[in-house]
Each structure stands twice: as C-alpha cells, then as structure tokens.
Amino acid sequence: xxxxxxxxxxxxxxxxxxxxxxxxxxxxxxxxxxxxxxxxxxxxxxxxxxxxxxxxxxxxxxxxxxxxxxxxxxxxxxxxxxxxxxxxxxxxxxxxxxxxxxxxxxxxxxxxxxxxxxxxxxxxxxxxxxxxxxxxxxxxxxxxxxxxxxxxxxxxxxxxxxxxxxxxxxxxxxxxxxxxxxxxxxxxxxxxxxxxxxxxxxxxxxxxxxxxxxxxxxxxxxxxxxxxxxxxxxxxxxxxxxxxxxxxxxxxxxxxxxxxxxxxxxxxxxxxxxxxxxxxxxxxxxxxxxxxxxxxxxxxxxxxxxxxxxxxxxxxxxxxxxxxxxxxxxxxxxxxxxxxxxxxxxxxxxxxxxxxxxxxxxxxxxxxxxxxxxxxx
Numbered sequence: 220x221x222x223x224x225x226x227x228x229x230x231x232x233x234x235x236x237x238x239x240x241x242x243x244x245x246x247x248x249x250x251x252x253x254x255x256x257x258x259x260x261x262x263x264x265x266x267x268x269x270x271x272x273x274x275x276x277x278x279x280x281x282x283x284x285x286x287x288x289x290x291x292x293x294x295x296x297x298x299x300x301x302x303x304x305x306x307x308x309x310x311x312x313x314x315x316x317x318x319x320x321x322x323x324x325x326x327x328x329x330x331x332x333x334x335x336x337x338x339x340x341x342x343x344x345x346x347x348x349x350x351x352x353x354x355x356x357x358x359x360x361x362x363x364x365x366x367x368x369x370x371x372x373x374x375x376x377x378x379x380x381x382x383x384x385x386x387x388x389x390x391x392x393x394x395x396x397x398x399x400x401x402x403x404x405x406x407x408x409x410x411x412x413x414x415x416x417x418x419x420x421x422x423x424x425x426x427x428x429x430x431x432x433x434x435x436x437x438x439x440x441x442x443x444x445x446x447x448x449x450x451x452x453x454x455x456x457x458x459x460x461x462x463x464x465x466x467x468x469x470x471x472x473x474x475x476x477x478x479x480x481x482x483x484x485x486x487x488x489x490x491x492x493x494x495x496x497x498x499x500x501x502x503x504x505x506x507x508x509x510x511x512x513x514x515x516x517x518x519x520x521x522x523x524x525x526x527x528x529x530x531x532x533x534x535x536x537x538x539x540x541x542x543x544x545x546x547x548x549x550x551x552x553x554x555x556x557x558x559x560x561x562x563x564x565x566x567x568x569x570x571x572x573x574x575x576x577x578x579x580x581x582x583x584x585x586x587x588x589x590x591x592x593x594x595x596x
Contacts (some may be wrong), residue, residue: 221269229269232302236261239298257294261287262463264302271309279306279322285328290333300350303329304357311361312368325360331471415440417481417515420522437586439479445495469500471529480511482539483522490529499584502565503535506558510537513554517541520577532567535582538574558582 221229240253240261267281282302289299302328332344341347344458349369422436477484495503507525514520520541528534555571558580562569567584 220272220496225269225272228305229265229267232267232305233261233266234265234295235493236298237299239293239296253294254486255291256292260289260292260294261299264299267379268302268305271305272313275306275313276318276322279303279310280325281324282306287329287333291336300591305352305575307354307357308361308364311358312364312521313361316362319358319362323354323369326354330354383579396438414443414479414481437514469497469504471500476508476511477525480523481515482520484511485522485524487524487526488529492513493529494582494585495529497532498565499533501534501585502561502567503582505561506535506569506580506582507537509554509558514539514541514578529586531585531587532581533584533586535584536579536581538577 236259237253240257243431264282264285266283267278267285283306286303307319307323307326310322312323330350331342334350355423366541394446409537418436418440422433422440423438426433472488477486514523514537520539523537523539526534526536526538558571559569562582562584567582569580569582571580572578
C-alpha cells in the first residue's frame with residue numbers, strides 16, 4: 220500500500236496535468252482537446268508516481284511512456300513532463316547514483332525523441348536544452364539524497380556498534396567489580412574470623428584460672444566483630460559508588476590490624492615519602508591482612524616480620540617463622556592467588572613460598588606510575 224504522501228503526490232500530479240490542460244495553463248504546447256485518453260494518461264502517470272517508492276524503475280518507464288503518448292496525441296500543456304522529473308529523482312534516491320544516471324540518460328533520450336518525432340522540433344533545439352538540464356538536476360538531487368541516507372545509516376550503525384561496545388565494557392567492569400568485592404569480603408571475613416578464633420581460644424584456655432583475661436579476650440572479640448561489621452557495611456555501601464577503591468581499609472589502619480593479628484608482628488618501615496595512591500594503599504593493606512590471616516590459618520608461627528619500603532615502588536615483605544603447613548593457594552580471588560591478582564591489577568608482582576626458616580610473601584606495587592596516570596588529564 221503506498222504511503223499517504225505518495226498517494227497525495229500522484230493525485231496532485233494527475234489533477235495538475237488535467238486542470239492545466241483544461242484551463243490552458245502552463246507552457247504552450249500541443250493544443251488538442253482533452254478526452255478520455257488524456258484522463259487515462261494523467262491518471263496512469265499519477266498512479267506510477269504514487270507507487271514510485273516500491274517500483275522506481277517501473278515508475279520511470281511508465282511516466283516516460285505516458286509523456287511521449289501525451290505529446291503524440293497532441294494534448295494541451297507540458298505539465299506532464301513533471302512526471303519524468305519525479306521518476307528520475309526517485310530512481311536515483313532509492314537505487315543510487317549509478318541507477319540514477321542510467322535512468323536520467325534514458326529519460327533524456329526519450330525527451331529528444333519526443334521533441335523530434337512528436338513535436339516536430341529539432342534534435343538538439345531549445346526544447347531539448349530546456350528539458351535535459353532539469354532531468355539532470357532531478358537525478359543529481361536524488362543521488363544526493365541517497366548518499367545522505369547512506370551516510371545517516373552508516374552513522375546509526377557506528378553509533379549502535381559504539382553503544383554495544385560500551386555496553387560490553389560496562390558488563391566487563393561490573394564483573395571485575397564483583398570479583399573485587401568478593402576479594403574484599405573474603406579479606407574482611409577471613410581476617411575477622413581468624414582473629415575471633417584466636418581470642419576465643421585464649422578465653423577458653425584461661426576462663427577458669429584467669430577470668431579477667433578471658434573477659435578481656437571476649438571484649439576483644441566484641442570489638443573485632445563490631446569493627447568488622449562496620450567495615451562490611453562501608454564495603455557494601457561502596458558497591459553503589461563508581462570506584463571501589465574508596466572502600467574501607469588502608470595503611471592508616473595498619474596499627475589496628477597488627478593489634479588483632481593474634482601473633483607478634485615486628486614492623487619495619489623504610490623510606491621518607493610514605494604517600495601512595497589510594498589503589499596502592501588499599502591493595503597493600505589487603506595483602507598484609509590476607510598474609511597475616513594465612514599465618515594464623517596455615518602456620519604455627521610465633522613471630523612475623525613485616526617490612527614496608529616506600530619509594531617509586533612500595534615493597535611489602537611478610538615473613539613468619541612457622542612450620543610448613545597447608546599453602547593457601549585457593550583460586551577464585553582468595554588466598555595467594557587473590558593477593559597476586561590484586562598486585563598484578565596495579566602492575567605489580569607478588570611471590571609467596573617457603574624459605575629456609577618459615578614462609579614469606581614478597582610484593583612490589585608501583586607508586587610513581589599510578590600517581591602520574593592520575594595527574595594526567
């Protein structure tokens with residue numbers, strides 16, 4: 220079914236041709252009286268124009284035939300020549316410049332023949348030079364419209380591809396954030412449960428002989444639980460923020476972490492400039508936290524040495540004197556694999572393994588590179 224606009228255009232063309240013929244309006248031409256044949260030709264041209272978008276080639280062919288027949292039968296007026304102009308434009312707009320040029324050449328040839336044979340004009344007289352440029356202009360306009368539509372379609376395709384790429388990137392970022400959240404929750408709960416286990420063991424051991432020490436252990440358990448609950452609440456709140464690096468934790472809380480370590484920790488700090496990017500600060504804190512948790516879980520250690528060396532690279536060394544035990548290499552973002560993934564995400568390295576007199580975790584996190592990237596606009 221043709222569009223209402225095309226139906227209106229076809230009807231208007233047929234009416235214009237007939238009214239111009241009846242009233243003798245328009246450029247002079249053949250002066251024969253209008254009859255049923257004229258009405259049939261006008262309606263045929265109008266119908267072809269109405270169906271031009273579905274059948275552009277047939278439309279151009281029919282309107283040219285109708286124009287030649289109109290002049291051959293000596294009907295009044297030249298307004299019928301509007302129909303081939305519409306046909307040239309439509310073919311170029313819908314089938315592209317190549318098809319439009321072929322249609323324009325065909326229409327120009329038909330025009331030359333109609334002028335010479337039906338109007339008894341010259342082969343290349345004024346009538347031809349008046350008509351052919353209009354047909355070329357209609358063809359050029361249609362080709363320009365086709366190019367614009369193709370460009371717009373390409374722009375839409377590019378926009379859709381860009382939107383899809385952004386959507387994929389958003390999904391990847393969401394997956395990375397979920398993995399990061401899993402690591403954070405693991406570190407918080409792992410450290411908390413290990414600390415509670417140590418303090419609960421102390422309370423059970425001294426409950427009867429030294430109740431005051433047992434009460435102190437229980438108070439410590441309560442404090443650790445409250446702090447961890449608050450930390451988890453902050454962490455869950457950070458899930459609603461665009462940057463997980465603003466989550467709780469950091470080397471500023473290192474003293475509290477060492478107080479609940481459940482084992483004696485000797486802290487050695489080297490370097491004067493101790494300012495590090497937020498991402499490095501949080502990663503260093505979590506790596507130390509996980510290392511101390513693993514000491515309690517997997518090693519029978521009485522002493523831990525923690526070394527922090529500040530500079531272009533933040534170096535972290537956590538070494539215990541425990542006996543060989545289960546190595547915490549759980550995959551999926553926990554244990555040593557989780558610490559290594561956290562370090563590698565920032566361009567750092569992490570190694571962990573048995574040494575001569577215990578177990579050692581050694582990590583290096585770049586500081587200057589991240590700081591420079593943050594300052595780059």
